[in-house]
Amino acid sequence: MTGTVVKILSFEYYVKDDITGEAVLCRGRGRLKRDGDILVGDKVEYATGSKSASIEKVLPRRNALVRPYVANIDSAIIVIAPVPKPDYYLVDKIIVNCYKDKIEPIICVNKTDLLSEKEAEKLTNGYEDIKRLYVSAEKGIGLTELLAEMRGRLTCLAGQSAVGKTSLLNALTGSDKAIGELSQRIERGKNTTRHTEIYALDNTTMLIDTCGFSLLELDIEPQELKLYYDEFVSQNENCRYTSCVHVTEPECAVKLAVERGEIDKARYDRYVELYNELKQKRSKRYE
Numbered sequence: 001m002t003g004t005v006v007k008i009l010s011f012e013y014y015v016k017d018d019i020t021g022e023a024v025l026c027r028g029r030g031r032l033k034r035d036g037d038i039l040v041g042d043k044v045e046y047a048t049g050s051k052s053a054s055i056e057k058v059l060p061r062r063n064a065l066v067r068p069y070v071a072n073i074d075s076a077i078i079v080i081a082p083v084p085k086p087d088y089y090l091v092d093k094i095i096v097n098c099y100k101d102k103i104e105p106i107i108c109v110n111k112t113d114l115l116s117e118k119e120a121e122k123l124t125n126g127y128e129d130i131k132r133l134y135v136s137a138e139k140g141i142g143l144t145e146l147l148a149e150m151r152g153r154l155t156c157l158a159g160q161s162a163v164g165k166t167s168l169l170n171a172l173t174g175s176d177k178a179i180g181e182l183s184q185r186i187e188r189g190k191n192t193t194r195h196t197e198i199y200a201l202d203n204t205t206m207l208i209d210t211c212g213f214s215l216l217e218l219d220i221e222p223q224e225l226k227l228y229y230d231e232f233v234s235q236n237e238n239c240r241y242t243s244c245v246h247v248t249e250p251e252c253a254v255k256l257a258v259e260r261g262e263i264d265k266a267r268y269d270r271y272v273e274l275y276n277e278l279k280q281k282r283s284k285r286y287e
């Protein structure tokens, strides 16, 4: 039998069966017991025994994030709002990490009831290559479209605080129960470990309230950064140098496209800053 690990408490694993959709309490078998061997989000083979069910095998992962540990995320909903002011550096970093980890980024503007349609669209300027959705968790606007994007996938919520991720989670799961679950903490000796759980919206549609630390911090080589900007990749062959990173090189097609207004200037400027940040980090590491 196969299923998805939706919750882990110490060494008890809750596996949602692929066919029945029911959560089965399993134990990890023998060597599948060390921390990190089985993650929330893992697709597993399990067997039921006379005493208890047990996980027999963890199937290959699409990706694995840390803090919290979670595997096999298909898409990330990056939530922004008119208030607090969007942190586009964070948005850009999450997008880069998504592409790196084979996760589809989706930008979701929340609190659109505070904005005109034009103002809401303006908040996603420069992200024309990425799927964008406009919702209001409070007023229930755009949730059907958002749910349609999540159908059949494991999606995580990402973004800065106070943009309404919790109300979005509640609106999508259709209960206030989520708040209680989120604040639930497990005491493990002196360490308080965050309780990670997947919310199943139906048999195949699953949601996790956090994207984990992995998507928030950039840890790549500076010259690799340009590969995660779709709008740059299409221009790269026209740069004078194939190794062009589009910062100080002459005859750079990306910079020309920025000048012509074909690439969003603000997003390009943030790219240059992120590039320099990565370069600085790297030179510190090798000092």
Ligand code: ZN
Pocket: 236, 239, 240, 244, 245, 246, 247, 249, 251, 252, 253, 254, 255
């Ligand atoms: Zn270039």
